[in-house]
Amino acid sequence: MIDRRSFMKLAALGGGAVFASGLIGRAQAAAGKAARLSGYSDFYFVQMSDSHWGYTGPDNPNAEITLKEAVATVNNLEIQPDFIIYTGDLTHTTDDPVERRQRLREFQEIVRPLKVRDIHFIPGEHDAGLDGGAAFKEIIGPTHYSFDHKGVHFIAIDNVSQPGSTIGDPQLAWLKADLSRQAKDQPIVVITHRPLFDLVPKWDWATRDGDKAIALLMPYTNVTVFYGHIHQENHHMTGHIAHHSAKSLIFPLPAPGSQDKREALPWDPTMPYKGLGFREVEAENKASEYKIAEYPVVRR
Template structure:
């Protein structure tokens, strides 16, 4: 990663969360990274089944991400996949994705994206569902962090929404959490209006964000956009992850969203995964790692 980018993102440290962007080497040189214990990894948008010039080998790039994560010296407590595991929600695509992701050393949490919800969420639930999350959403506490995993993909009844049922659940879930506890939220589609013209927003996301306003440290991690985008609203920090499959145009830079063709020798540099490390007591150190 270029030093220019690293410097740009150092600017984020003021709010208490250390945000940096770059390869491990850069950060080690900057003295910002050492073994701090609890960490987790985010990957997103693998689109298994996609086979177009933008990435003719999405299985290969996901496998590359898995290998890189397995090689991390500080193994993450878990890996979260923030959705669009498959391209068309076909059974064989879920099977292939599960087989690739099973080789992760760390436990996996996988959210559905709208591509995993085509027709229904049946295929997703069969391959990646959790017994303790019959509707898909769930929360848990680990190392002093309250984690909330949401489902905001399109559904016939609830298009582009979290929906009343999930919002009511979220309200009840957060009610018992002290405001000083760091909260990390996973969702596929951004919860804020990243670029509504392209549908890059959650219709009732604002209601969820209101519930999160009283917490001192909130980090929302999402996918869907296939590029690294950081954003902040008050105490809430949003980070959109790179895909493992293919990039998309920056908001508004093309007539429509969709797979973006980059020169083959550049593809791995725009795909990646993200590590997040807890810097006690409540800071979260985020770092994006390109696949090459």
């Protein structure tokens, strides 16, 4: 269990905390009066994303060890999270189906030392875009699913496996059915890889049918989306729905639309891992909010 004071201590070590309102509320009702009095439903989770295992190049000369260092840093958090979400691009793409599977298995071995064993993975297009998610499903698991944790409903949306990096009508129908079982004020967290909204379409920072998912989510009053893909922290609102992107664990990309090309920011040998990291997200039962703290790959 983590309380606000402990959390702020962690946040102070790792960087700024971001407050995103609108998640908790129903958790109290679900937990019951006794649990409410004891603050039962407070918890936090970690988001990791975009490690691109298998990438080699000048944008990260430390690619062989970056993910391993991030794993060690997560393991050294004073209070371990309840679980981890991993929002895609576990591996860097390859045309070779054998190599793709090899990279996914190597990735599995690298994250195996994580103390937290409850890890929810979703694919990025680098993992699943060229084979419809076949290798990912074979080695990692399903590409879309939902689960509940301490009164919060989590929905993992796959927006990379289908042609054109769409969600697709069958999955949208599944999403609609899943949501139909939730109260309108249910705290809902969506995890996905690409932004569901048009962030920078000319950089392919969008989901072609993401507006359909947002339309399905819009009637629900407590929805927050965590995603990856753009290799940096970004915060955006579509109506009352907050969207938070995570940093990468391989190389940072330029600010949305800030330059002509979306080329990786050059590696700075004086500041290794600059712009990289992971985040922790705290769901508090008391204050109807999530708090986000950003972490570097290595904490010194």
